[in-house]
Every structure is written in structure tokens, then in C-alpha cells.
Amino acid sequence: MGSIPDTAPVVRVFIAGGSYAGLSTAVNLLDLGDGLSPRMAREEYTHHPSVPKVNFQITIADERDGYYHLIGSPLALAESEYAKKAWVQFQDLPALQVPNVQFVQGSVSSVDCDAKTATVVDSITKEPATHQYDYFVTATGLRRVWPVVPQSLTRKQYLLEVEAQIKALDGAKDGILIVGGGAVGIEMAAELKHVKPHLKVTLAHSRDKLLSSEPLPDECKDKALDLVKETGVDVLMSHRLASSTKVESPDGSSRYEVEFTNGHKMTASAVVMALSKSISTASYLPSSATDSEGLVKIVPNMSFDPSTPNATSHFCAGDVAKWSGIKRCGAAMHGGHLVANNIHQLVLQQVAQHQPKFQELPEIPPMIGLAVGKNAVAYGPDEGVISGPEVMQAYFRDDLGWGICWDWMQLGGRKSEAKA
Numbered sequence: 001m002g003s004i005p006d007t008a009p010v011v012r013v014f015i016a017g018g019s020y021a022g023l024s025t026a027v028n029l030l031d032l033g034d035g036l037s038p039r040m041a042r043e044e045y046t047h048h049p050s051v052p053k054v055n056f057q058i059t060i061a062d063e064r065d066g067y068y069h070l071i072g073s074p075l076a077l078a079e080s081e082y083a084k085k086a087w088v089q090f091q092d093l094p095a096l097q098v099p100n101v102q103f104v105q106g107s108v109s110s111v112d113c114d115a116k117t118a119t120v121v122d123s124i125t126k127e128p129a130t131h132q133y134d135y136f137v138t139a140t141g142l143r144r145v146w147p148v149v150p151q152s153l154t155r156k157q158y159l160l161e162v163e164a165q166i167k168a169l170d171g172a173k174d175g176i177l178i179v180g181g182g183a184v185g186i187e188m189a190a191e192l193k194h195v196k197p198h199l200k201v202t203l204a205h206s207r208d209k210l211l212s213s214e215p216l217p218d219e220c221k222d223k224a225l226d227l228v229k230e231t232g233v234d235v236l237m238s239h240r241l242a243s244s245t246k247v248e249s250p251d252g253s254s255r256y257e258v259e260f261t262n263g264h265k266m267t268a269s270a271v272v273m274a275l276s277k278s279i280s281t282a283s284y285l286p287s288s289a290t291d292s293e294g295l296v297k298i299v300p301n302m303s304f305d306p307s308t309p310n311a312t313s314h315f316c317a318g319d320v321a322k323w324s325g326i327k328r329c330g331a332a333m334h335g336g337h338l339v340a341n342n343i344h345q346l347v348l349q350q351v352a353q354h355q356p357k358f359q360e361l362p363e364i365p366p367m368i369g370l371a372v373g374k375n376a377v378a379y380g381p382d383e384g385v386i387s388g389p390e391v392m393q394a395y396f397r398d399d400l401g402w403g404i405c406w407d408w409m410q411l412g413g414r415k416s417e418a419k420a
């Protein structure tokens with residue numbers, strides 16, 4: 001607790017994860033540090049007259065070498081041109097090319113919350129390096145399997161990975177079977193049929209409603225089914241996969257013989273498992289910080305639950321946070337904004353004896369936006385179920401939300417209307 005500083009205080013913020021939650025934290029912190037309103041704020045931010053600026057020294061660690069628009073995966077795995085757009089290397093994000101932001105490509109392997117140090121294993125050299133911080137932000141999301149999400153860590157490797165998949169699916173003369181009618185399977189099947197209408201695409205789901213594990217009204221699930229069928233995808237409801245066996249033909253080609261538990265059989269050139277098994281990435285945190293599923297326990301201002309040492313210096317946003325609501329990228333970006341706000345308030349408390357005004361995360365009711373070919377279906381407590389091409393435009397535009405996220409985070413550079 002010192003006297004009011006003459007120069008901008010220097011505050012080290014370490015952000016684990018450079019995607020929606022992590023980058024939103026970083027860009028909003030940069031605004032606050034420069035004495036501006038955070039770019040995602042709806043209302044003007046009141047800065048402290050004695051601490052107009054803060055020198056945030058931000059380190060962003062990510063296993064990947066760039067920002068990957070995860071939502072775009074179903075299209076990235078179907079169309080080469082889009083795949084190129086979906087992954088932007090960190091060095092090509094104009095908004096973050098400033099001297100006080102440093103990117104580290106590597107995997108965060110452990111965090112000592114007591115000592116306030118984070119260890120990162122470099123992706124290339126595999127050497128560990130330890131970073132000291134004043135504030136730590138967990139924004140590493142959930143780990144998802146191939147082919148739900150590309151597994152490459154560099155843009156170069158990723159382009160090869162998706163190209164191989166696109167080629168394999170392109171030549172699928174016996175059609176493609178997508179297994180799993182959750183959000184990911186629906187979007188994968190619909191995008192594939194939309195981009196490659198010549199392909200026979202089948203979506204199989206074990207239950208009698210799509211999106212069966214989501215707490216959504218039946219009207220939303222039924223509308224999703226109507227829209228998938230409208231794209232030309234064959235839908236098999238109440239079909240649980242029993243086996244899929246690869247059979248080689250004498251001409252060198254291969255296909256899969258598939259059987260469901262209800263006895264139905266079919267063949268397909270490719271079987272894509274779109275069962276969204278996702279697991280926490282936060283194994284690098286002390287066990288006191290996470291629940292039995294590895295999700296990070298937070299309080300409404302998004303700092304860690306008090307059971308972890310220095311809890312108020314540790315924050316979490318995005319999918320890996322234990323909070324209500326369906327995991328969504330809008331929630332991840334919003335969370336990053338609140339974390340930036342609350343870190344700034346704590347800095348003011350420390351250097352200017354300011355009474356912090358935290359922004360708190362409310363309970364989030366179930367809501368969803370789902371792209372289904374040319375249409376989208378959305379549900380929220382206020383609007384109810386809405387669908388159609390205009391919903392697609394509002395929720396995803398024509399690039400599965402790439403431009404919406406890019407613009408919301410202003411990754412191309414801060415818009416001039418940010419106000420001091």
C-alpha cells in the first residue's frame with residue numbers, strides 16, 4: 001500500500017491462453033492502461049484522477065502460434081480458403097503489436113499461486129521457463145479431440161492437417177457419416193453439405209432429439225432438426241453407433257461398414273466422430289483451484305475462490321471457468337472484459353487506496369446460436385426460439401462469426417472512438 005505514484009505503476013499480467021477469453025482480457029487491459037474506456041464497455045469508464053495510466057506488462061502464453069477462430073472449425077475443415085482465414089498468427093494481430101505485450105509459444109505446465117510464478121514449456125525447445133506475475137489469468141479453455149478441432153500448434157502444420165481432411169472428405173464416394181447430434185455434429189454436417197453439395201452426408205444421433213444434452217426447449221431442438229434436413233443432410237435419430245469397420249477394396253480404395261445398435265447397417269467412405277468430449281486444460285493449477293472436473297472455481301468478480309493462496313490475484317474467464325450457462329465464445333469474450341476491469345480496480349486499490357468497483361458475472365441462463373447451412377437457429381430467454389437467414393446474418397454473418405469476433409475484440413487495431 002504505497003503513496004500515490006508519480007509515474008504509471010508497472011503491473012505484470014500473465015495470461016494463459018490466447019483466444020477469445022485471453023485476448024479479450026489483453027485488449028481491454030491495454031485500453032485501461034492507456035487511460036481509455038475498455039473497448040468492450042457499454043458505458044464510459046471512470047478513471048482515477050491520480051492514476052490516469054497503468055503500465056501493464058502483459059505476457060500471453062499459448063500452445064498455438066496464433067489466434068484460432070474455434071467456432072469456424074466446421075467450415076475450416078470443409079473449405080481451404082476459409083481455413084486460411086480462421087488461424088491468424090499472433091505476430092499478425094495488429095492490436096497486440098505493442099512493446100508491453102509479449103507472446104510466448106508454449107504450454108503452461110504449472111502455476112505456483114503462493115509464489116506467483118507460472119512455468120511454460122516452450123513448444124519448440126521443450127525447455128521450461130518461469131515467469132513472475134502480479135496477476136494471473138486462466139483462459140485456456142477446454143481440450144477437444146480431432147476432428148472436432150485441429151490439433152496442430154502452428155499455422156503451417158494446421159493448413160496441412162485440414163487440407164488432408166478436406167481432400168479425404170472430397171473424394172468420399174460412399175458418403176460421410178457424422179456421429180453425434182450435438183452442436184458440433186450439427187454444424188459439421190450442415191457446413192459440409194452446404195460447401196460440398198455433391199457429397200452424401202448423414203448425421204446419426206443416439207437420442208430422439210438433437211442437442212439432447214443441452215438444457216434447451218424442445219422447440220429449439222426440433223427447429224435444429226428441420227434446418228439440418230433442409231440442407232439435404234440425411235438424419236438418423238435414435239441411432240447409436242455399435243461398430244464401424246474399415247474394409248479395403250481390391251482397387252485400393254476403402255470404406256467403412258457401419259452398424260447401429262438397432263440393427264441398421266450402412267456404408268460410408270468416412271466416419272467422423274463429433275462427440276464433444278471436452279476436458280479441462282487447467283491441470284497446471286493447484287488442485288485447490290479446481291472442482292472434480294478440473295473447472296476453475298471462481299467468485300462473481302471472476303477471481304479464484306478463496307481456497308487458493310492469493311486468490312484475488314488470480315482470475316479465470318471462458319470455457320474453463322466453473323459457471324452457469326452453455327459454453328459460448330460470447331461469454332468468453334465478455335468474461336475477459338470483466339477480468340480486465342477488475343484487475344484494473346485492484347491496481348487502483350493498491351496504489352491509490354481506491355475502493356474497488358468490481359463488475360460481476362451474473363448467473364447465465366441457457367442460450368445458443370447454431371449455424372445450420374444458410375440458416376441459423378438461436379435461443380435465449382428474451383427472444384425465445386428464432387431462426388432463418390436473418391438470424392444467420394446477425395449471429396454469424398457469412399464467415400461463421402470470424403468477423404464478429406475480430407471486430408468485437410478490435411484485433412485489427414483499436415477503433416478511434418475509444419474515449420479517454
Ligand SMILES: Cc1cc2nc3c(=O)[nH]c(=O)nc-3n(C[C@H](O)[C@H](O)[C@H](O)COP(=O)(O)OP(=O)(O)OC[C@H]3O[C@@H](n4cnc5c(N)ncnc54)[C@H](O)[C@@H]3O)c2cc1C
Pocket residue numbers: 016017018019020021022061062063064068070071072073074106107108109139140141142144148149184187281284317318319320327328329330332369370371
Ligand atoms: C466446433 C465448435 C463449434 C462451436 N461453435 C460455437 C458457436 O457457434 N457459438 C459459440 O458461442 N460458441 C461455439 N463454440 C464454443 C466456443 O468455441 C468456446 O466457448 C470458446 O472457444 C471458449 O473460448 P476460450 O477462450 O475460453 O477457450 P478456447 O477458444 O478453447 O481457447 C483456449 C486457448 O488456450 C490455449 N491453451 C490450452 N491449454 C493451454 C496450456 N496449457 N498452455 C497454453 N495455452 C493453452 C489453446 O491453444 C487456445 O488457444 C464452438 C466450439 C466448437 C469446438
